[in-house]
Amino acid sequence: MSSRRSFLGGAGAIAAAVGAASVGRSALAALPEPVLQTRPDTMPPLVPQSGRPYNPVVTLNGWTLPWRMNAGVKEFHLVAEPVVREMAPGFKAHLWGYNGQSPGPTIEVVEGDRVRIFVTNRLGELTSIHWHGQRLPNGMDGVTGLTQPGIPPGKTFVYEFEARRPGTFMYHPHADEMVQMAMGMMGMWVTHPKGRHPLIDEVDRDFCILLNAYDIDPGSYTPRIMTMLDFNLWSWNSRIFPGIDPLVVRHMDKIRVRVGNLTMTNHPMHLHGHEFLVTGTDGGPTPKSARQHEVTADVAVGQMRQLEFLADEEGDWAFHCHKSHHTMNAMGHGVPTMIGVDHSGVVRDIAALVPDYMVMGERGMKDMTEMEMPLPANTAPMMAGKGPFGAIGMGGMFSVVKVRKDQKPRDYADPGWYRHPPGTVAYEFTGSLPEPSRSGAPGSGAMAPAAQADVEVAVRKPGRHGGAHR
Template identity: 65%
Template sequence: MMNRRQLLGAGAAGGAALVSTGAWSKTANMGLPEAAVMDSPATQAPSAPATGAPYNPVVTLNGWTLPFRMNNGVKEFHLVAEPVERALADDMTAYLWGYNGQSIGPTIEAVEGDRVRVFVTNKLPEHTSVHWHGLILPSGMDGVGGLSHPGIPPGKTYVYEFDLVKSGTFMYHPHADEMVQMAMGMMGFFIVHPRDSAFMPVDRDFLIMLNAFDIDPGSYVPKIMTMTDFNLWTWNSRIFPSIDPLVVSKNDRVRVRVGNLTMTNHPIHMHGYDFEVTCTDGGWVRPEARWPEVTIDIPVGAMRAYEFDAVHVGDWAIHCHKSHHTMNAMGHDVPTFIGVDKSAVTRKIRLLQPEFMPMGSTGMAEMAEMSMPLPDNTVPMMAGWGPHGPLEMGGMFSVVKVREGISAGDYSDPGWYENPPGTQAWEWTGELPDFSRASGPGTDVPSSGSSARSSGHDGHSGHK
């Protein structure tokens, strides 16, 4: 369910300015479908379509799906390109450009064989367009401003109309002043479900869009000229610990679709499972061509989907494996102080600034444990707490939470997993084997079975 819908009203933008092509029916005199608006950054639960062919809806982490209406057999959607305020985290808001009140924009869902009509109203201060990334459609509908059709001027509405000839995972984004508009957050998913609902069925279907921003601490608007040195790496324009978990019931078949519209590749790694790569933005991967992974690299401008059977209960990390991409507000000119004795200089600085905290001499983990003063509208570099202490993460990170008995439509956070006795790492307080005695590869290592564990352990003789 959505938090609110804001009706622009039938015909509120006047007659639709038509993209010039003879491949579709004229719609200029039709009233516009409502333009739904979302003002919450929380993941919205999926809802099955009320009309049209049935499908299992997707779940956009910290996002939502755009409603449609049926009009003489055509599915009609209304996208509004506009400035938006997006909560990248609970304590940080960015002034972005997006669609229907959000960045990323709402997910569009339809079915293979559908004819869709998308009204695009431009409320930006400059012209725009929408490119339907990966979809097969007429040239005049491809959304490259100046090539496919004129750019959509501010205050005008254009119409895109085409048949969905293949199923899969696709994206949408501007192809007009693309560097600026994408750097400002304009992008979204376009999901085309298979016509045959028995083809590639899953129980839970998650969407993650990889995007990035360069926003100075204390400011609100992204820098648009950045090429590689972004400081906020996001999923669906959210940063951990404000990214919702992927909640799964044990034995569910799960699909995770990941699209990349950043300026670099991202190796997405999931703990606790191996999985099969089943789809790219080019189409479904035949069963005999699928390959097993625990990390799948997502190239720039591409999508990869993978699937697994949720047989292992627990809390399992999922993240980009580029270590700087799981940090917030990265400062690229921060010097390394590991091994530096700061005690003398600290005493002097505290004469002028008593609250001064020396950091970095033993690493950066202390930044996740201490609450340091930060400029307004700035998130700490490392944040988030788990059941056993600080997670020291940020950016592109979340948790796959697999539990017994979660209802089919339930995506609420079940809390932290409690490891059963004997299945959690513990402190060793017994005698350590003397590995220095080993003289060759065939030397037996002394058994540790007779050594004591810490007194706080549950006393089990072993663990799995």
Template identity: 50%
Template sequence: APTSVHWHGALLPSGMDGVGGLNQKVIRPGETFKYEWTLHQHGTLMYHSHHDEMTQMAMGLVGMFVVHPRNPRAIPKVDRDFALLLHEWLIRPGTERPDPNAMEGFNVLTINAKAFPGTSPLVVKRGDRVRIRLGNLSAMDHHPFHIHGHYFKIAETDGGRIPEAAQWPETTVLVQVGSTKVIEFIADNPGDWACHCHMTHHVMNQMGHGIPNLVGMDTAGFDPRVQKLLPDYMTMGHRGMDDHGEHVEMGHMAVPKNSIPMVGSYGPHDYITMGGMFTILKVRERLESYDKDPGWYENPPGTQTTQATPEELRRDGISA
């Protein structure tokens, strides 16, 4: 199919801007076009098809690119620098590819084209200065990106670097469609910390949109009848989405071809009922390598929540 490439956020000559038909001839199959311009800015930029956008961006013709300043002292030095592209897809269970005509009902939400538990953890050492570049090229949805266990400062937007005196602390930053945000913080709190979009349906995969749930009801015998028509379907029973994930993980429920469980996988303590636009910030005192997953964090004695004993409940005047 014909295409073109738009350099989203870049200041460049009109003839290099990449809008098919407006700034250039479209690039037809078998052709190679070149884009050349002098970079007069630094920051976090994106690129995407600008010909038949609805189809081509929905199929994944998107990306990020980072322009570093010529003077390295122009921005603070960091120890870890991550780029996370947020995207959404409608992939109907059992199908081979995304539906490019979708305007709603997006059911796979990704970070760098991966949905949890397939996302890569963000591995850092305690005391590291961390920069996370967030870009959103989703079709329709904004993403409030939230990090547990740390405050961060919003350091850059599409318009460039925010003066340090004007930066403000947050735990959640809204990344609108077509925009970038850059956050920075000191990783001073060891542990495994969730990083995710705070739209609750964006941390689930391939939701059964439009199908009623039966949370809190006895659904015995209901699922087998529905699954004759919808092989991937499972009601939200007494424990909500928790049931679905564990049944898939234990092999009690088949997942259709080219599909993934609605929610994540087992963690160190129990099942993690998160999927989609979710990853883990892993802060460690010591690391063999930034490129190696250090595994699950072991909480020091006295810092792990545990079940309250009957004696503790009575002491606090709580009826068991």
């Protein structure tokens, strides 16, 4: 963990820690050191060195927050602060988050753990943290004004409770929520079962993905916080494709993917090449009698879904949100549809005045993946990413599940592109094509066309004074 550690200036000098509810003063004698992570890479799983053992998760393009044990209590230190998040190579956003990143680090505990979280506010306004989906004392629920006072700038509050049930949860503010969540303040929480559980299977690889969305104008850095629905960047863990790392797995591994949604709309998550089971929700494990195989599962706002499958098909399999606009980056909603419009003559006239002018959209938008179009500084292309056969033509909520027979256990290194066995890749047909035959015969039976007479429609509408209009 030493590669992850960096001290936040002044955090160790905080003299007062104010509890969100009654907490023993011995707990406040010293703060655990805050740990900072600014690299956007997927960090290896944090194998527990203290406390109960468990099989750790991997947060895609993220990390797990280290802790210390203090008299049997697992202590964490979260720091709410402005951060710079690289959303894709060459594109950075000025967000708010925790411990150097947005989303904040994943918190991992074990069912029955006593947990103490110190939360230091480095923002310019009040904040709090709500532990989404947890069973805990009311005064630890994190709703500013209702269950606690807001955490003032420069102050530290303490949350303490028992992790009572296993599952996948989230954390986020309940203070100026419209701004703070739109700026990226959120994170995931995983509570592992303390022993064998009848509804929670052992898995070989366990991934965490938190869905988020931003509206960042091309050429700018800061999200527009007033946006309600028309976001232009749909992200996983505040990364957009091609900045999202692949989910690297070993052939025949059992895989769990935990997906949480803190955007403003639902996301149908779709996996190619495999079927999965939804084995858990925010409410806990799904009864086995209620599970059915799916290839797409809708994750609504504020929900979590656990997807599990056996990686029994080798290859590079797409995994993405199935809303078509959610696999694009920086899309302009005001762009007119130009499909089928021949404006070559206009192009010649405009190019005489603007030499770099380019035609867009007359054959669809896929051409943009091949263009070297100049973009404003700090702007992600709408569709980017190269595959072994050329431009992938995707952005946003898209990644690849890479299944390999020769991948070593617990090895998450990218194996490169899949080498397809001979004869297993779609290819161009070069023979002659028969002319399509079209039937002009009328339908029969129930499909026979009915005789139609000319009809003149007369509409009678009530008038303002009882009259009518024809």
